[in-house]
Amino acid sequence: MSPLKISWKSLWSKPLSSALNMMLIAFGTGILTILLLASNQIAQKLDNNSKDIDLVVGAKGSPLQLILSSIYYIDFPTGNIPLKEAKELSRSPFVKRAVPLALGDNYNGTRIVGTDSNFVAIYKLKVQTGKLWTKDFETTIGASVAESQQLKVGDTFYGAHGLTSNSDVHKSHQYTVSGILAPQGNVTDNLILTNIASVWKMHDDHEEGEAHEHKDGESHHKEEHGDEGKELTSLLIQYRSPMSVAIFPRMVNETTNMQAASPAQESTRLFSLIGVGVETLQWFAVLIMLIAAISVFVNLYNSLKERKYDLAIMRTLGASRGKLFLIVIAEGIILTLAGTLIGIALGHLALQFIGNYQESSQAKLTGLVFLKDEIYLFVAGLAIGIFAAIIPAVQAYRSNISRILSKN
Amino acid sequence: MISLKSVSHSYAGQKDIGFSDWQINDGEQWLLLGESGSGKTTLLHILTGILKPKQGEVQINNTSIYELSAKDLDQFRGRNIGIIFQQPHLIKSLSISENLVLAQSFAKLPTDLKRVNEVLDSLGIEGKKSAYPDELSQGQLQRVSIARAVINKPALLIADEPTSSLDDKNAAIVLELLMQQSGANQATLVVATHDKRVKDAFINTYELS
Known part of the structure; x- marks a missing residue:
């Protein structure tokens, strides 16, 4: 024994x-x-969510809030930035890639993000079924969204104003699911992606007016002009070279009405709070x-x-x-x-x-x-x-x- | 053969207790008599190798036991000396047969369940094999403690006041079992007691003064 x-x-x-x-x-x-x-x-x-994003540019306010809303999609955005200024920044020699984001609507609590093909590139998104959005009101949805909201390719739904509530539904336009993304293991699994114009149009209906005139098929010149009243929520920036770190954020903060926030820095700050x-x-x-x-x-x-x-x-x-x-x-x-x-x-x-x-x-x-x-x-x-x-x-x-x- | 030569012991700050020489031949049955405080327990502990005397030598089967290393002495005790205490003191968390197997394994002997059954059978408690100590009566427990003492067929069987907490009937039975077991296992028996009921059964007596 x-x-x-x-x-x-x-x-x-x-x-x-x-x-x-x-x-x-x-x-x-x-x-x-x-x-x-x-x-x-x-x-x-x-880390996963902010992997390839060096900087976020948005309206002035709390940098942490900007990061939370534009990288993790949890807080409310700090405000809007003029499309014209955002475009100028995108063309800066320091920037390799700039992803515009237009937030403001949700579907059953899932955020609808107006963006362009740069978003797909920066997150290296792949489509599982269907295709990426091309026309207005077409959407490509994350894998988790498809599962939790039981949406299939071809399904339609209405977006609601705000980021969480379901009360103020935009009945005038209907979104169509054109594709479902492969699971990415990051925040994009829980987003509904569409083009920026769709988000704008949703809201134009509220104001019912001039915006209607600048519709599709307008000339380049007209579009330039159309930028005047238009706004974005934020801009995700990927630097061209490591040197940009020293100059670009300061340039944004000092010469424009916008603020630049670094996801890495703010994440570290957030994590130190937790x-x-x-x-x-x-x-x-x-x-x-x-x-x-x-x-x-x-x-x-x-x-x-x-x-x-x-x-x-x-x-x-x-x-x-x-x-x-x-x-x-x-x-x-x-x-x-x-x-x-x-x-x-x-x-x-x-x-x-x-x-x-x-x-x-x-x-x-x-x-x-x-x-x-x-x-x-x-x-x-x-x-x-x-x-x-x-x-x-x-x-x-x-x-x-x-x-x-x-x-x- | 067991022999005690010019052994004396003293506890810290107390007078020496001397013990007269003692020789016990194989198979003999001895009574160790003495009043409380006469050094009876001390002598028993010296005999069983758990208390090293200040002076003198104890030999069991030609081994001078206090010349062994501590570890060897423990093993020697496990194999050659069986002890029965006034209280049975079985390990409560183990069943009766496990208590006996424990004695085999502590003596570094292989587990021998046949022997366990044989010993329990000879003491009339084979039915209690899987029971736990809590479930047994005082008389049954004392039998188990005898079984544990003889399980490894020791050369020397020592009983310290084995009957003093038992009634007349059980005392007689236990005494008879002790005699019988020491005979069956060819073990030398030493019973230390001040119980007068026991005296008549022995021819050899070692008396402490």
Whole structure:
């Protein structure tokens, strides 16, 4: 009969206190697992969405808000920028590619984005079924949108004014689904793409007037003229060379009425804000683990008092000091390791659960991903077990069996 | 053969207790008599290799046991000495047969379930094999502790006040089982007691003064 089996049996003989200790450890590890997975996935998603975008130009306001609305599609836009100025910037020698964005409408909470072929290029989008939008009011929808809104190629729907609400529906024009994108693993899965003119026309109807005159088929000259009243939400910029970083944002901020915000910088800032919360929770989890360690220690220490006669008997049966040491330390390690494993499993389960009930589809979390870092949680569990059991184990090792047995 | 030569022991800050020399031949059955505080437990612990005396030598089957390393002594004890205490002290988390297997494995002997059954059978408790110590009566528990002491066929079987917590009927049964088991396993038997009910059964007596 191995020391491990003896420890195992001993734990099973007091299921309540063993379970309590295991739960404490599992709770602490569970929280750490969730934090680890969630922050890792959020960071990855943030990076993924802004991968090839060096700068966002939009109306003055909060740079973070600009990034949130134009890269992650979560906040409201800062305002509009004149199309004319946006076009000038696009032609700047610092810019390799500029993607115009016109936001303002939604379909059942999914944002409708007016843009052009540069958007497809910058996100390297591929079409799964159908084709990309070409005419006004044709749309190409993200893979998740097709799934969640149950739209197929050829289906039609009405957009609603605003970014979330369904109340103010644009009944005058109908959108048609012309294609569905292949899943990209980023924010584009949750967008409805169309051309900018469609977004403008939707809103022209509200004002009912001059805009109608500048319709399709107008000359280049006329179009130039037409830019006057027209506006965009923002412009996604890809630099021509790394040198642009130093000059271009300053140029935008100082010489125009617009602001430039760097997704990388703002994402870092955003993550450091989240980081404070994550850190607090981490300390909380570490505290729980510490309490668990103390609880395991007290449990072993107390049970050792009751069991010292048992252990002395084991010595008279031929067990060496080393064996008693192993039996006691194995109890601590079994407890904490089992707790750690349960905790990691619970963490994954909980995150998967959270992901399932998450409303914002932009940053859906999943518990089905395993990280290398989780091995550290495992190691921590082992360390806590050893830490909690070492004193009782040394006591078992040192116990004077003659004295224990004579105090019958 | 077991021999005790010029053994004396003292606890910290107390007077020396000297023990007169003692020679026990194979298969003999001895009674160790003495009042409480006369050093009976001390002598038993010295005999069983769990208390190293200040002076003197203890030999069991030509092995001077206190010259062994700590680890070897533990193993020697497991294989050659069976101890029965006043209280049975079985491991509560293990079943009866597991308690016996535990004794085999601590002595570094292979698990022998046939032997476990044989011993339990000879003590009339084979039906309690899978039961846990909590489910047994005091008399049954004492039988199990005898079974545990003889499972490895020890050369020396030592019982420390085995009957003092039992009623007359159970005391007689336990004493009879001890005699019978030491005979069946060819083990030398030493029973330490101040229980007068036991005295008549023994011819050899070692008395502490």
